[in-house]
Amino acid sequence: MINYKLLTNCPIFKGINEIELKSLINQIHYQVRIHKKNDVVAIAGDPVKNLYIILSGSVKGEMIDYSGKTIKIEDIDAPRPLATAFLFGKENTFPVTVTASNDVEILSIPVGEFLNLLQKNKHILKNYINNISSRSQFLSRKLQFLSFKTIKGKMAHYLLQQAGTHLHSVELNTTQQQLAELFGVTRPSLARVLAEMQDEKLITIERKTVRLLDKGELGKIIHHG
Amino acid sequence: MINYKLLTNCPIFKGINEIELKSLINQIHYQVRIHKKNDVVAIAGDPVKNLYIILSGSVKGEMIDYSGKTIKIEDIDAPRPLATAFLFGKENTFPVTVTASNDVEILSIPVGEFLNLLQKNKHILKNYINNISSRSQFLSRKLQFLSFKTIKGKMAHYLLQQAGTHLHSVELNTTQQQLAELFGVTRPSLARVLAEMQDEKLITIERKTVRLLDKGELGKIIHHG
DNA sequence: CTGAAAATGTATCAGATGTTACAAAATGAT
DNA sequence: ATCATTTTGTAACATCTGATACATTTTCAG
Numbered sequence: 001m002i003n004y005k006l007l008t009n010c011p012i013f014k015g016i017n018e019i020e021l022k023s024l025i026n027q028i029h030y031q032v033r034i035h036k037k038n039d040v041v042a043i044a045g046d047p048v049k050n051l052y053i054i055l056s057g058s059v060k061g062e063m064i065d066y067s068g069k070t071i072k073i074e075d076i077d078a079p080r081p082l083a084t085a086f087l088f089g090k091e092n093t094f095p096v097t098v099t100a101s102n103d104v105e106i107l108s109i110p111v112g113e114f115l116n117l118l119q120k121n122k123h124i125l126k127n128y129i130n131n132i133s134s135r136s137q138f139l140s141r142k143l144q145f146l147s148f149k150t151i152k153g154k155m156a157h158y159l160l161q162q163a164g165t166h167l168h169s170v171e172l173n174t175t176q177q178q179l180a181e182l183f184g185v186t187r188p189s190l191a192r193v194l195a196e197m198q199d200e201k202l203i204t205i206e207r208k209t210v211r212l213l214d215k216g217e218l219g220k221i222i223h224h225g
Numbered sequence: 226m227i228n229y230k231l232l233t234n235c236p237i238f239k240g241i242n243e244i245e246l247k248s249l250i251n252q253i254h255y256q257v258r259i260h261k262k263n264d265v266v267a268i269a270g271d272p273v274k275n276l277y278i279i280l281s282g283s284v285k286g287e288m289i290d291y292s293g294k295t296i297k298i299e300d301i302d303a304p305r306p307l308a309t310a311f312l313f314g315k316e317n318t319f320p321v322t323v324t325a326s327n328d329v330e331i332l333s334i335p336v337g338e339f340l341n342l343l344q345k346n347k348h349i350l351k352n353y354i355n356n357i358s359s360r361s362q363f364l365s366r367k368l369q370f371l372s373f374k375t376i377k378g379k380m381a382h383y384l385l386q387q388a389g390t391h392l393h394s395v396e397l398n399t400t401q402q403q404l405a406e407l408f409g410v411t412r413p414s415l416a417r418v419l420a421e422m423q424d425e426k427l428i429t430i431e432r433k434t435v436r437l438l439d440k441g442e443l444g445k446i447i448h449h450g
Numbered sequence: 451c452t453g454a455a456a457a458t459g460t461a462t463c464a465g466a467t468g469t470t471a472c473a474a475a476a477t478g479a480t
Numbered sequence: 481a482t483c484a485t486t487t488t489g490t491a492a493c494a495t496c497t498g499a500t501a502c503a504t505t506t507t508c509a510g
Contacts, residue, residue: 045389085365088351089358095365115351119344126313126340132357133314139364140310140320143371149498150466175487189467191489207476375496400457414497416459432506 002032002055002107010053010079011131015123024121028113033106041098041106042083048092050108052082057104061096075101084128085135087111148222151193154183156218159203163212170210227257227280227332235278235304236356240348249346253338258331266323266331267308273317275333277307282329300326309353310360312336370408373447376418379408381443384428384435394436 002025004018013021032055035041041059042048058077076082086092088111109117118125148154158179162170172179180190197203202218204211212218229247232238238246257280260266266284267273283302301307308319313336334342343350373379383404387395397404405415422428427443429436437443 085358085361087358088354089360089362090355091359091362091366115347118350118354119347122340122344125343125350129313129343129354129357130315132354132361133310133312134316135314136310136357136361136364137314137316139361139368143364143368152466177487186468187488188469188490192467195489377496402457411498412458413460413499417461417497420459 006079007053007055007107010081012051012053012081012084012124012127014127016121024117024124027120028117029110030113031108033108035100035104035106037100037102039100041100041104042094044094044097046094048083048086048094048111050110051084051087051114053107053109054078054080054082055105055107058101059098059104059106060101061098078104081131082106085132087114151183151185151189152197153222154185155190155193155197156202156221158183159210159212160215160218160222163215168212168215170212172208172210231304232278232280232332235306237276237278237306237309237349237352239352241346249342249349252345253341254335255338256333258333260325260329260331262325262327264325266325266329267319269319269322271319273308273311273319275335276309276312276339278332278334279303279305279307280330280332283326284323284329284331285326306356307331310357312339367407367409376408376410376414377422378447379410380415380418380422381427381446383408384437385440385443385447388437388440393440394434397433397435 004022004025007013007025008016008018008021016024041052054077056078058075059082060075082098083094086095118128148157159170174182176190176194177187180187183190194203194205198205202212202214202221204213227250229243229250232250233241233243233246241249279302281303283300284307285300307323311317311320343353370379370382373382384395399407401415401419402412405412408415419428419430423430427437427439427446429438
């Protein structure tokens, strides 16, 4: 039995009331699948032919590296949808292996049926498109950040972003170690770069306060180290 | 005047014939905007409130290329759409500044009208969703590669992924240059690593065929160079 | 088949970052 | 205030990658 009230909280069905949703769902074909704790729901590489929405319980996405170790990527719990970005497009396969963290019920709507839903209801259409668009934008920003090759570039970008347009100083509320991890570099390397940036009169650091001495020059650095 | 025949080649309108398309377009509100060469069409940060499709001419966007390094000029010419990933979602702003490479005509469809189109025509709906989904998948894949620190790690991951569980050889249907761009590294660096991996008896390369000699060892390499 | 263009192999050098190690300084609990 | 712990500064060296250049091989159109 589907808990429609819970389902109205699913991002895909936002803005639709319980009665309306029930009527919509009953117009289409769907299945509800039940998996026990630790069952494998989908294996990385499996084709994605349905929209999956967690009705109860939660699942986790894991990548299995080639040494056999599993690395957890993310947890998804009710009433969130699964792999929405892989239902369409060129590569309709699960990017990760999905296993049940505990007993789960999963609503499974075939892609063709879901397309009908999208055409029938403008809320669902907008929600779904917003969902995958936001994901795309998120990835785009993340990629932009990683695309700064040098530590100096990452640091310049970080400082300018923190400072915004007006401020000329930034309070670091993290240790160098944490910042180094955010950038994916080692702590001594980050410290060295910070020292260099001070030598070059780009910034001064006092305790946790970083003063930006030359925002223009910092901006230039971003893209070429 | 809109060249509908050309417009049927737009990815968004694929699968729709000229007559049908003309009828669809005439059911909605739209504008055709004309820009002279070197005019600024949109500034990075401007809100995206319309779907823009180049009808004639071409525009260029300054953006950070996904393979990594610096600012690169992306050209978009007729009849391709513009900034499709930013029409919906949380951040509806141009990610780049767009300028006219030569005199251009741009079809401009308000987002509300475009939503109507999506609901009216299943081809357009599928095309558009496929378009943004593919983009999302592309970005996702890029990010995955960037998460491996060394080129050898990226290459090992790529080969094992291509080969899957059973195969012991992989056909490269890309050039080294394309592969290097996918990894965000330079072509000579990639070639050097490939040579090293052959020296180390991990793989052999003959033409476009790569034989994986030691999948276990390749797996170990992934996460520590 | 042939010649131009594209793709690949290789080398050298410079620069950026990781690794490791240790000392100095700051922090925080008592 | 004091001492243990955490954080930061710095150094020497190894390694990886980028940049650049050029020769060689492969591909493909004519």
